[in-house]
Amino acid sequence: MKNSHSNWMRMGAVLGASALLLGTMAGCAADSGSGAPEDVDAALQEETTLTWWTWGDDTQEMADAFTKENPKIKIEVVKMDNPDAVVTKLQNAVKAGTGAPDLVPAEYQTIPQLTMGGALADMSEFGIDEFAGDFTESTWNAMNFQGKQTGIPMDSGPMVMIYNQELFNAAGITAAPTTWDEYAAASAAINAYDPEAYIANSGDAGFMTSMFWASGGTPFSVDGENVTIDLQDAGTKKFADYWGTLLTANQLSPVSTWSDEWSKALEQGKLGSLLMGSWMISGMDDYSHGNWRVAQIPSWDGKPASAQNGGSGLAVTEQSKHKAAAAAVLEFMATGTGRDIQNTKGFPGTTAIMDDPAWLDVEFATYDGQKANVEGKTASENVIDGWQYLPFQGYANNIFGDTVGKVLGEKGDINAGLVAWQSDLVEYGNAQGFTVNK
């Protein structure tokens, strides 16, 4: 008898343990206020403490600079591990109805998801639209979802190719490949020169979607609640076929981007090129001793064609009770001192700096004196128009490994993986109330 009693208690424990996983959620609506551009100046005269979540190391510097100019506004910076952690915490706060910060950074690809989920506020009413002209079109638009301007761009990621010139030369390649055919030839040469060296790794969801973009694909299109997914459209399939030939020829490294093994591969000259956002231009110091260079990513016809890869903006949450003060921070980060700090840290998303000789002429020791920002600017001017992300891109990227990632690991048929990914996404989208492919 005593036993059966304790079993019930244990049942409670086992279930309780599972339930703890879900213990943080509760639903209720968030406050929302309306504002006007005049409110921004008024807000600066009131003692206010703003909360600013971040994953970057430079936010504290920006916050301090803002408080120096506006002594009544204190900013509490909360650092998190990475962009995913910020999205997760923000979505939990929305679910709980409380706990969101005032200012939150967001990767461009998550803007539709966060706006649709009610996490981000429309800041147009505070007059931030006047900064539109200061930014490149693709970055400014990335902060807008269905007419809601959620904030301002911070950095941007027009894709460039950063390549190990020393390795390319040793393998007998004298010029950076400009077409995908030349890139394939370089791949074979590098692999033949050193069987442990590869021109690239097989890539993750963020990489793949950007490559589809640069290849002219538009696999995702969103119109209100109607979503169309076609991961076999011409541009997408063209790249998938191409990447598949390198994959099945064993010419792509299996290491996962950002892993320790990946870092070692870069340092030791076992990974020949990175196809990444221009923010990586300033991120190569640890891997290069002057042997790397920056160039345009290859294209089908040799003419520059690029895409955005990563990059993020600064947004204000729907839960924020100090939207006007937060709008002042947006302005500070768009055109004020904050922008100057930002533009020395990452790859800028503003137009003025791209014509600024002081910026264009910076010589990078990492690239043996190459004026690498020029390449970033060229890429920025050649980003293909018309790309859209899914309103649930974060989840889509999370389950990428189940299907496409799986075939990348098994060196299988990428197109089959894409079809399977699409079917998962269609099912999920429809279950979430969107009208997908109907």
Add this chain to the structure above:
Amino acid sequence: MTTGTLNTELVVTGRPKAGSTLKPRTTHRRRDWSGWIFVGPFMAVFVLVLIAPLVYAIYLSLFRETLVGGNSFVGLENYAQALTDSKFWDGLLRVTIFLFVQVPIMLGLSLFVALALDSMRLRWVSLFRLSIFLPYAVPGVVAVMIWGYMYGSQFGLIADLNDLLGFKLPEPLSNSFLMVAIGNIVTWEFVGYNMLIFYSGLKAIPQELYEAAEIDGAGPFRTIFSIKLPGIRGPLIIATLFSIIGSFQLFNEPQMLRAIAPNLITSYFTPNIYAFNLSFSGSMFNYAAAIAILSGIITMVFAFIAQNPEGFTFKKKKSMSTVEEQA
């Protein structure tokens, strides 16, 4: 693994309090509520941290909130969907196989070490005991990072070994060896913990039994099988129970390895990982709650069977009485 064991520990310490104080009070003589004052603090915490989340999870699981269209009551639909969800069953099958392979190996090793330490034939017993227990003190996340580095077949320890040996060792982070790699980490982490449970059980066996065995002429192996193993029956069941719960809750190790091997570890690799990804990445809190409740129930069934192994044979009544006697 860690969450599972922690939560269960809570209950094990709580059980005697609740069980023994409640029963006599409610059935005998006049009602005296003063006992509640003593169990009150415990009950408050118990309700707050165990019952409330559980009830809330069940409540959540009866709804469906979507990105478009809002929240609606769907009854048991989430459960019906989960029961036919091949991803859920895939994860469940994986942890079940893991349970039947990894747990016997781990507990066997723990038992062997505990018996060796208890054999009085070793010197520096406390040094051995401490060093075998040490991995348990390493946070699970750190442990996975250490092993993740060693498993690296391109630039990690395996790569260095390959260079040294001149031939290729199997890749731990590949389809065929992934579960072995995870099982190895889990075993490394928890052998010491289980060893300690067994060892303390062995220490509690009365010395007279050994003396009697010696007088009867029992050798070391006879002593193990006739005195030591029956003597630690309780600890054996407890350790098995923890391990079963730990297996079903497998999360830390595969979740951390997902960063290194994203193409091998799916978003539904184990039921817990599935629930985690559904809720925190896919905003499917309701469905994730249903998955969590279902896997909780299944864990409970396995735990129940393990706890009453004889309960499912014909000797049911007899063995129940032995359990009572021992308790």
